[in-house]
Amino acid sequence: MDEYQTEEETAFIVEDVSKVIKESVEVAIGGSTYQHSRVNQWSTSVVEQCLSQLSKMGKPFKYIVTCIIMQKNGAGLQTASACFWDNSTDGSCAVRWENKSMYCIVSVFGLAI
């Protein structure tokens, strides 16, 4: 049996992941206005959607998905990440989405097994 996997199947492809994230965010909070009572449910659903789409891609990766939903208030937010991993196989992707009432920042880190 040929178990050779092409590099495409085992590499972290930023574009694909970014598409997955954008779709998940649209689906979960697309037309909504920030509501404190619903934000917990929204962020859970964004993250779960992302994770399930990513695992459907069937790649040999462990994933970490984080989501920040913040009300638009003029406040500033800085985010940074530092990773100790294998540059040739692992990757990350961050997507910043916004609408009139809130910001949503989703980051996905994929670590090859």
Added chain:
Amino acid sequence: MSDLLKDKSQRREKRTVKVPSEGSHGARGKEATVRTKDSISIVSSMDELGHHDDNARMVVTMENTYQMDILKDVLTNYLQQEKYEVEWSQKMTKTICEVIRARVKDLMIPRYKIVVLVHIGQQCGQSMQMSSRCLWDAANDTFASYSFKNSSLFGVATVYAVYFE
């Protein structure tokens, strides 16, 4: 017999930091609830009956309360007396990230990949929610996080440690 080392079941972990607010201009303090996983004590085991592995493997799962001490230390030292300013906080976020990564690397825990996330934000009375989920091997992988706030800013640092097989 099969043991944790062989079992590659993937389970999800969730951490939520909720920062509610009820005022319009930072007059109200924020409450941050951080729910972290129960701490895992260091376990080392030798596997000499490997059905699939010929090499004996030492697995050390990380003590995540120990990591939290590092996070608490770094965040408090760097942010204690500071006020939120755009450029300063841009630099500070990156610096803190690198400092935490260096200190976690110093723990010299073999075969673990590290991801460090740092968020610094302004306290303006806004409401926000941070959450994360992971698809990994819950037996070997873990995370730790710590949040800090003062009157003008808040800082959240998270470290994820993923076992590399």
